[in-house]
Amino acid sequence: MGRPTFEVIQQGVFTSIQDLGRRGYFAVGIPPSGAMDRFALRMGNLLVKNPLGEAGIEVTALGVKLRVLENTVIALTGGDFDAKINGRSIPGWHTIDVRKGDILSMGEAKAGWRGYICVAGGIDVPIVLGSKSTYLTGALGGIRGRLIRKGDVLGVGDPRISFENLKGRRVKGSLLPQLKDEKKLRVILGPQDDHVKDESIQIFLSSPYRVSIHSNRIGYRFEGPQLYFKERPGTQLGGSNPSNIVDDGNAIGAIQIPGGKEPICLGPDGVSMGGYVKIACLITADMDRMAQLRLRENIQFQRVTIAEARSALQNSLQHVSESNIEAA
Amino acid sequence: MIYESPRFLYSGDQYLTIEIGDEMTLKANFKVIGLDQAIKEGKIKGVIETLPGWRSMLLSYDQLVIHTEDLISELKNIAGRIPEVTEIASRLIELPVHYGGKWGKDLDFVAQQNNVSVEDVITIHTETIHWVGMVGFTPGSPQLMQLNPRQLLTVPKYVSPRLYTPKGTIGLGGSLTAIYPVPSPGGYQMIGLTPVPIYDRFQSFDIFEESPALLQIGDRVKFIRVDDEEFDQIRQQVWECNYKFSIKSETFSL
16 A cells, blocks of 8 residues: 555544546446546645646535555645634645644635645555545445544555755745625536427526525536426336436436526536436536535526637646646 | 437447447347457457446546547448357256245245246246346346247336345346345245355355356256255255356357
């Protein structure tokens, strides 16, 4: 498991090891998983000069407390968890030298909702079906397929670069996500928007929605107005309710509307199939935004084109570049 | 119905939904399987993986490698060229089931709903070969269709789903049978329990070497009734990792 580098003193509420996920098993119901805010994970890895898809620790809502067992360099990205080393505040999006015996402590999320701890060399756990990512339902990846808990000792792989070369690297301020802005989630209509009444599509795209407390890596629920379906003959085996269809595959990011209420947008651990109408799908670049939404926060869905979605993703990926790292 | 030509629908910017039709039939399923094979053989650049289902397929791709419209036109080419699929390779897999009792507590209800005895339900369910039309929701969970049953077993799903269904539960919902590979919520009527794993995250048996899921679309399943004693024996064999799965490679035609 590499060099034992961190001992978990406090585990947080939902802390897992994530890389960029596993592909190739969706046909048997195993979703990609992986970091929910991929920009944050990639940036963290870039700061400590790891391959961008290296595994880090994802914390949710409440951070972890770790004892450092071995000198190393870390970077914290994503939401603001009021992180401290030995009681002294440390900046996010910035490399931090930590030494044997140091205590890294994180609090509740002050801004955003998910944080990432990347470490030079990456968290070393076995690669399961092509990825280190934890997938709880299937008990795959991470530490024996489960969340991180108190007492765990986390190993770290060999760093590719001497710690000297990682000193004082930080992400340019202009690149940091504005977590407090008005929240829009960009979507592409379909695949079953034609089942929904036109007025209801307009309502979906113009109404405020509130992030439900029943939101997690499998799916985010949103509370908002009732949407209505077009009249259509019920499918024989798919169910008689007009929000039912004959089961089909769910994209990660697909927004189901069971009964026309509480849209559910599937996250990286989303279920692979279902029999509910999917009105729209979140664009890939905005999974990062959804990952940082706070519970009960208001958002709006905004319709974009495939071309806009592509350039949003291109932008996000291009931003993760050495040219956007500066010396502190 | 089956559409004259497939419908290509956006599922966000990294996935496409390809709809063959809107019916849950063997015919639609065969078309999807044929299309899936052709797409895999076509090796279109940028295609990451496919998820074939009852009457449609979800395809994931890298939009930075191939533009959506180019992908759709390549897929249309492939779809236009494939011959009618009438025969496919299909494994026949036997799975032992303990019907009724604590883990099959809805068996009486299924019997009532179909106006037959509990024994009849078990006879029909074990005589019938079941077709795997789609896999997923939880890892490795199959949706099974009864092929030419003496009597089609049909039962409503739970109105309010259970919070817990044990691993290995055989459930009937509508006319579909599902097997629960991992503990999960569920809405299908519980009719029995299989002592063998259909999902093995440790990949302990040879058959799980390539995938932790036993079943895939296009397989067929025959359930074999076992009693208490046989159930325990099989459990023991599974525990010792020397249970022999019965799997026959065959072809199946419409």
